[in-house]
Amino acid sequence: MEQLTTIGLNHYLTISAFLLGFGLFAVMTRKNAIVVLMGVELILNAANINFLAFSKYNGGMEGVMFALFVIVIAAAEAAIALAIVINIYKIFKSVDVSSIDSLKE
């Protein structure tokens, strides 16, 4: 009972694990490049939650700082990714990652 009422570290970890799962699922299954990138963001955020949770539960600021940087990186990554995706769209007239496979074997 107490497990349910008071929020503990495990809850955070579970959430983040779920996020990671969703992210990976999105990356693996979605056809649209944008959605795939969203999946990536989910993965990063799963990591963020971990960091913050751990930082809260065993003290020290490293986790927080890490999370901040991850957020920044994620933003930058999104920028580059979008640029590339747009370029892809220009060339292939589509953002379906599964259809872009001219380079293989």
Place this chain on the structure above:
Amino acid sequence: MLSLIVFLPIIAGLVILAVPSSQKQIIRIVSLLAALAQGVLAVLIWRGYNPSLPGITGSFQYVEKVPWISLQLGGFGSLNIEYFLGVDGISITMVILTALISAIGVLSSWTIQKQVKGYFILYNLLASAMMGCFVALDFFLFYVFWEVMLLPMYFLIGIWGGPNREYAAIKFFLYTLFGSVFMLLVMIGLYFSVLDPATGNHTFSLVAMATQTNYIKGAILGPDNVFWRYVAFIVLFIGFAIKVPMFPFHTWLPDAHVEAPTPISVILAGVLLKLGTYGMIRINFPLFPEVFHASMYVIGIFGAINIIYGAFCALAQKDLKKMVAYSSISHMGYVLLGLAAGNSEGMVGALYQMFNHGTITAMLFLLVGVIYDRAHTRQIEKFGGLASYMPVYAALVTVAWFASLGLPGLSGFISEALVFVGAFSSETTRPIAMVSVLGIVFGAAYLLWSLQRMFLGQRRSDAAYDLVVGDDGHEHIHFHDWKGKLDLDGRELAMLVPLVVITIFLGIYPMPVLGMLTTSINKLVEVLSPVVMSHL
């Protein structure tokens, strides 16, 4: 001295590099000069050689030993690689052979018309590498030379070869590399297991490795590490056996020979095959004597298989060159048998057989080349009755063929005889020797048969040449699109006559070669004898 004889061809190659590729004649002459100079040096070395010093584990001659690379390797002291050249009775014979064969090879390369420049550069590189292998006394150096040989050979077969040359070339390359890469591991293993008594450092020096007391107990190839010593021996042996080539690793040879241009076949059969057995004598056996003793019987068996199997395969060949190729397999079998005997007679015989096989097979391939140049075919069925029309050629072929089947009075006989004497005298290989004697008959069989089919009797209806009645009323034969002299011309004689002379002279008076060998061989036998090994 040795450095000079090793690097002369490379220098020549650099010179050729500077010559514009249009100047074919100059290029040829440069290489010829280099080869001749090499020959002169070889003779000088031979004159100055003192046959009473044994070598093998020391007292080498013309030694050149300069530290080459010395670098710190973690906790394993310094990696000392030396530029260490020297000759003993075993190597000097091979040095002379190499000089001789490469000179003749250059002569026979005169007919090469395609990309002359590239050809001779590679040829000279090859010549240097071969010579280097025979005089290197540092395993690392030996390995470098050994591998450097492969690439030129690959191109020489691959570019100037016959219709199926790509396959033959890559097959040769893969095979021999497969053999030698394992040598690399053994080399490293030996390095970690051997200490140079002089400096106390680990060393690549083959001389130090040849003394069992220099091995570190507990090291990977130390005297007590039996398993890995056996593995190392076998691996090395296979590496060399591929070059020999020993059944069942021989299949690259017929292809390579059939595809390779004549001079390359000459080099291949004359020198490269010897590298295999030389490697065994210089590295494989003295470094692992006890394993050698355990495996004498097996080696002998393989020798016998080579002899008889090669002879039979030769008997079945339709292509003359292929027949000669298989005959080399058969003859290298004698070398293996002699080595397996492990006594002086056998080993001397083996070494002498290496030398003679070098000269004789060179002769055979040159002769095959002669007829191929004229008829553009090597199918034995395409000839017949040549003796009437090409008497000189026929005469030389007869000499070469009989030399190859070991007729007394020609050098081949003595070596084969000594091999048998040795193999029979050793308890281990006696039964094997009794079987392999059959090789004498079958050797005679395929050679005489081919001789008969090609030279005796009448011209066949489907022969590769037509009969024409010359203006002097006699019948002559005429090869299609062959402008040159019907019988041997000056250049061909210049290549063949020296070999014939050597073959006959050494058949009558072998001591010039044997005299250099015996001391070293006796030393080697001593090194290999179990007595020495007992006190490891």
Place this chain on the structure above:
Amino acid sequence: MHSLIQLSIVVLLLPLLSFVILIFFNRRLPRRGDFIGVGILGSAFAISAYIFWSVIVQTYDPAFRIAWDFTWIDLGNVPGVGPLQIKMGVVIDNLTAIMLAMVTLISLLVHLYSTGYMAGDKNYGRYFAFLGIFTFSMLGIVLSDNLFSIYIFWELVGLSSYLLIGFFFEKQSAADAQKKAFLANRVGDIGMWLGILILYSQFHTFSFEQIYANLAAGQFGLSNGWLTAAGILLFMGCVGKSAQFPLHVWLPDAMEGPTPVSALIHAATMVAAGVYFVARIFVVLTPDALHVIAFTGALTAFMAATIAITQNDIKRVLAYSTVSQLGYMVLGLGVGAYSAALFHLVTHAFFKACLFLGSGAIIHAMHHEQDMRWMGGLRKHMPWTFATFTLATLALAGLPLTSGFMSKDAILAGAIGFAKVEGGGIFYLIPVLGFFSAMLTAFYMGRQIWLVFFGESRTHLKPADDHHAGHHAHASHDEHTDEHHSEHGVHEVSWNMRAPLVILATLSVFFVYSPDPLDGGKGWFMKMIQTPATVVGENNHQKGELLAAGVAAPTLPEAVPTVAAHGEAPAAAAGEHGGAEKGGHTYADPRQAEIIHAGHGAHYTAIYISSIMVLLGISLAFVVYVFRIIDPEQTAIAIQPLYLFSLNKWYWDEIYEATFIKGSMLIANILSWFDATIVDGIVNGAATLVRNFALLNDGFDRHVVDGMVNFTAFTVNTTGAVLRKLQTGKVQTYVVMLLLAVFGYFVFYLTRLIY
């Protein structure tokens, strides 16, 4: 170095000189330089005659022996053996001296004869060169003092016979014959070589002297079986060279060579070398080995004789008679009639050479007609030839007053004695076969004489379109071919062919060898050539106590000389029969002594029986061919199978063709297929693997490999394809792979953690 040695070396080298000169310069010399060959041989003969004189006539000593050797190969100080050298050397004893003279003489005569016979051949000069090298090698065999050099020259005579048999190499049959001869000899040589190796492996020396000394000292390390084996193997050399059963097949075909060559090589000298060799190694032959030898000889003699009676080719008849006579010699050695065998060797050499040269004259006169069926009545046209030929025939048939009678009878006597000593039974087969062959010999020689010289010429009976091939091949004699065969074409041969006949014929008469036409034993020959004491008799094992008992057993190292010395000295003194009894006491080995004794005892029995047999044979010949009481054709039909069996030479050629030749070719083909497919395939495992991964290039496609390798290829190929297919080009698959990898390992690790 003894002066005789020097001389003998000169004799040895002279023919070589002639070879070298002629092979290189014959075209530049007048008459193709035949005079050089003849001249050199003449001087060689002169010198060897001198040697003969000084050895046999002057120093009339059975134990005469001088030797000289030099180090040929020095193997240095061999571990476990000590200093080791291989020596070459020359030995001169009575046998050598006699052989030397005989060989050079016959060779000289043949040279002379050939100047007539081979005149006009396009390779005339080369022919004499070959004769030269043959003579050289033959002399080498005669002079050798060790097994190794004898083996060397053994091979060399093989070579020269190869070259001379194939002298008309344009002729396919000649080419076949020469190959056959060489290979058959090689087979024999293998055995000989192995025998040599057995002896060497024990004593690390090749020299007769030392080997015998060591053997006499009982130092042979291996079992006695090995020793017998050594003897039999060494004898194989003789089987090859002397055309003994089962390797006799090459000799008749060897008649493809020029007839003088047949006379020199394939009748007189080379084929006898086998016998000579066995004589040289006689002392190492164990009783068992000797039995094998004896039976081989007897069988050969009989078989060849039976074949000879039906052959039509004049040379083939002689060839088979040669085989048969060689059989006699071998038989003689086998039964221990040592000197008799060698005696027969010499006498046979002369009369058989005479016969061959005679037949050569006939063939020459008949324009290369060799078939006796188309000859006849030559008596009038060629009186000289007829006379000499007949004389030689009588000698061969072994009629009294001829040399052949004495020698053959001595052998047969020995055979009887041998059979007695060995305790009869199966061993009587040997003399019986011997005597029967004697009869046959008389019969077929009578037949030959009759067919060739008597009756009317049957040249015209010859079917026209026969044997033309035979003619074409003789490029040298094309001028004859168009000439139709008729009697006025036939005329006596010129002097240079006649003289040899006469000389050889004279040498076939008894007084040359012995005062008593009935007993060769009284002659100088049998005195000079005495049976040497064996070094491998039963007493070898108990040599120890023999020595203890103070019995004068041979002692090291000069064992053989001592035996010889105190064995023969009294024998020589005691003339007549002495040899027998005294010899009996002196031979250390009881068996040997007995045999010799019995042999002498059986002397007269042998004479009676053999004379009867010979007379039987001749009369039979008369009955059949002269009085025609029995018609040969009818008989032939009557005993069809036997007749064919003999006519087809007991089918040996067919048998060998079917078994050995076909067999080895089959093996060869199988192996080379095996090589091209399986070995190549298997060993190419790596290459195949690489290949099947690799871009296919035509070279690889064409290369067929067998099923197994194809399987490897297939598996590798598919795996390669699979691995390649992983790279789908779809980035999401990649991600999946990534996760699979991570979680895969994680799960693997988890399981490992749990268990």
Place this chain on the structure above:
Amino acid sequence: MFELPSGAEIQSIIASLQASVGFFIPEIYLSLLFMLLIVIDLVAKGRKNNLLAITTLVGLAGSFFFIYQQHALPAGEFFFGMYVLDEFALFFKYFFVLSGMLAVVITMADEQFDSEVKSIGEYYALIVAMVIGMIMMACSSDLLMIFLSMELVSFTAYILTGYFKRNARSSEAALKYLVYGAVSSGLMVYGFSLIYGLTAQTNLIKISAELATHGYDPLVMIFSTLLVLAGFGYKIGAVPFHFWSPDVYEGAPTPITAYLSVASKAAGFALLMRFYYIAVPHDGHAYEDILGIDWLSLLILLSVASMIYGNVVALWQKNVKRLLAYSSIAHAGYLLLGIIVMDELGTQATLFYLLSYFLMNFGAFYVVILIANKTGSENLDDYRGLGKSMPLAGAALTVFLISLVGLPPTLGFIGKLMIFSALLAKGSLYMWLALIGIMTSVISLYYYMLIPLNMYLRESRHHEEKQLSPGMPAQIFMAVLMILTIYFGLFFAPLSDFAKYSSAMFGLTLH
């Protein structure tokens, strides 16, 4: 809950920052160079003159001076343990700067840029940025720092890969690279977070100390290590984290391919070694199952898989760039062998192998570019007969390939020799690894030889015998690289000594 630091503390922080800056000069310099390039680009309006290239070259060369200065400085960590300076780091600083310069040189030689892109402005700036990123990777000793530097490298790499905007293959490669890279770095970060959770530390040395003292749950540890490995594995391009590399290498502009295949791979290795040598606990016994985590067997798995997969699949390739891509996977395998040994000798061997790989791979790509300039193709079949028409290029390429196979007398052979020596120095333990390495290198001979086979053994389809000359400077540069490959193959002592000197790592408790 977190109270602000007092003034004194802030003072001390600033002081230590100031102190630390002294260790940071090369990076600062390079950042300035980066900005300078952007400025120049603005000025030059991205016109295609070699001004930028030259500036970059000179600038990078200039950084050698500052890096050289650092030899004087003591090895140690600064910026609060974020960043270390040791011989190991210095080695990679030289390495990356040099490879950056080579990338620039190759770019100058590549004529594809003329056709593909209008302005080349930020290109060089990005290369410099990448150099900075990689240097920081080699120096970072803190999870955060590792993450940041890796991302810096990755982002620039994405952009450079897709630099040919109008080129489909280039863009596709960029996309794949991006997605794959993002995912694996995401996983890595997740792994980091778990490690952080285990130890409450982000500094590698502290982490190892923490783990060593307090122990940990092996399951979590292996999980996090695996995730981290996914990130590193993707950088070094080892099987099974290699899937991006063939496509990216084929699609990217050739100079970038060369650059990635050498430099970013090396950076990955630098990181891998630092992380696994320092952070992951081991009691100096490299080859035992350490405290339940046999991550070593993990690396062995990677290395074997890479060697086999890379070499075997390369046999199928018809495009030379792609072939070299697979070969680079195989070489990652060989490099891992050196790491597995986990001792001074192994490190030395790895570094040496990196050097040799640097030389021969750049050389090979350089020649490929020159050939592509003339023939406009990278397909194996179009190499037919090039031996005649471009003799020097052919010879050089052959030498580089021989070196890649590992045959004497080339640098590649010594590299292999060192690696195998390192393995055998452990006795017979790693013999089988050495055997696999040997066998695969035999296989590799076949596909490497396909190139000379086409150049020399086969006649070109179009039979006109015209000489194609890539121009004198290119010829010379090529020849220099070739001669260096052979020269160092014969006299490799200096390189190897340098590698040995550089094998010292700060805070390393291995030997």
